[in-house]
Amino acid sequence: MWKSFVDYVTGSQIWTSVFRHGTPTTPRNQALAVLSNVFLHLHPARARKGGIKLEYTWCMGGVSFFLFLELAITGILLMFYYRPTAEYAFVDMIALREHVPLGVMRELHRWGAHLMVIAVWLHMFRVFLTGSYKPPREFNWGVGVILLTLTLMLSFTGYLLPWDQLAIWAVTVGTNMARATPFLGHEGPGAAFLTLEGVNLVHAGDDVRFGLLAGRFVGEATLLRFYVLHCIAFPFIIVILIAIHFWRVRKDGGISGPVAL
């Protein structure tokens, strides 16, 4: 009864139009299951057993990517409710918890973000310990370092959006560092030498911190700026770099394994 139902479904024109191969129980169909699926074909059809073992990879790259997708999905849902203005941001945050049914989207987003930072650190740690940055993977390690930096930047820009005391003061402390940028910050070494006919060129109203905050302190313009960076700019860059990262993993020979000397 069940068998004939399954045969009927998998034999139907709809099913065969989507999955153009039989059940993945034979080597040929196992390979086709991976190769003919746009998502799964990130993988090769076959892989070295020593490379895909959990104790070797710790699965941390995969966990990082999973958390990125989870954050993208919960982030899109949060954008339906959240308005990045000083007037509404905080009350929208409260409403997300109090009035939205099953309001754990914000929790999923925040805890997922923290976990992603940890997962990316552990991924880098594993790649270092297995020496997987060595030739031919030098370039991809560099891409990975930029991805790590972008992960921290995404987390940092997102930190401001709740618009509570924790948010604005953490971002104030973080961005205060930019004041001290050599030559580009108004309290940085060398900035005092950049003058034109006795007028300081670098001051609190035009230095690198001003550019970051869109103002002299963390205000509504900063909120909008960080919102756009968080939801559009950084995700746009990180998606491109993730694509390069995955592409190069395959092109550099897949998951690393012992290189014979």
Next chain:
Amino acid sequence: MDALKAVINWLCQPEPLITISCIVFFAVFIKLHIFAKWQSLVAMMSSIILFTLASAGDENFREILTKPDNVPIIIIFLLLPFFFWLWAYQACDNDVRTKEGRPLREIDVEPKVVYVWPHLVYPELICIVVMTLALIVWSVAIDAPMEEPANPAKTPNPSKAPWYFLGLQEMLVYFDPWLAGVVFPSLIVGGLMAIPYIDKNPKGNGYYTFKERPFAIIVFCFGFFILWILLVFLGTFLRGPNWNFFGPYEYWDSHKVVPLVNVNLSEYFWIKGLGQALPENIFVREAPGFLMTGFYLCVLPFIMAKTVFKKFYMELGFIRFNVFIILFLSMMSMPIKMVLRWTLNLKYIVAIPEYFFNI
């Protein structure tokens, strides 16, 4: 009980905490084969958990521990020791295999090659399900942090950056913002990207090992564990109002008085050493600091290339060696400045506050 708490409070001060951590760090690498036993893992994990549970009875400890954004650091404290042990276990196994002429554990599997469906796709699916469930349980159990509405007129004390930047904020105790907040973060990112081009050791590519690349692993782990994770921990749990130190069982008293006794190198040299006033000319005044910094960054590399790092210099060549040594010395400037602060109360080596140029 109070005496024990006082001892732990004392041990958690930056000086003993970082010193003891460094001793433990090197002891683990010296006796790695003992650390790699499963009994060590059990002992380590259970002592972390037992310490946390036993301390949870203390009001002050509980208050810091249960701040919502401190949860990730508790997770790090469980995951990082575990994964470090997992590395040690596999590295020691491989080093023994190499010594005995047996194949590495990464090769010593049958069959050598498998189909990705189901051998990789299924574990990935299980991982996704487990992660999703864990995240949902965590999110239902613990609310995301939410404080009062933003108020630019009311500065909280302490004001802290997000937890993953607290290592950098802790660095501000020892270095000015232009170094701790701008130069060092840039050097960390640039230095990480430079690793594959500096590390010319062809061994240890694609498998776990310690004996074939001990220097690379110890330097990286020192930076990661001591100069990053430990400082994040210190900045999160042990720094209270006015960024003063507070032990794990100590109340965060915003009126705690800490004497400021730090002295610049120029004051040491001119006032204490020569018994005269500081010279007017900035360059004369700071000459001792400039000489020391110049020696550290320009002369020391040459000396090291001729002595301790002679082999490296031969292997790496002039340019690679200089990139390596500048990154290495920048990294080591952090512990050096710490020790100078703890022993001599040294504030700045070069102090030109007129131009925000303090080292």
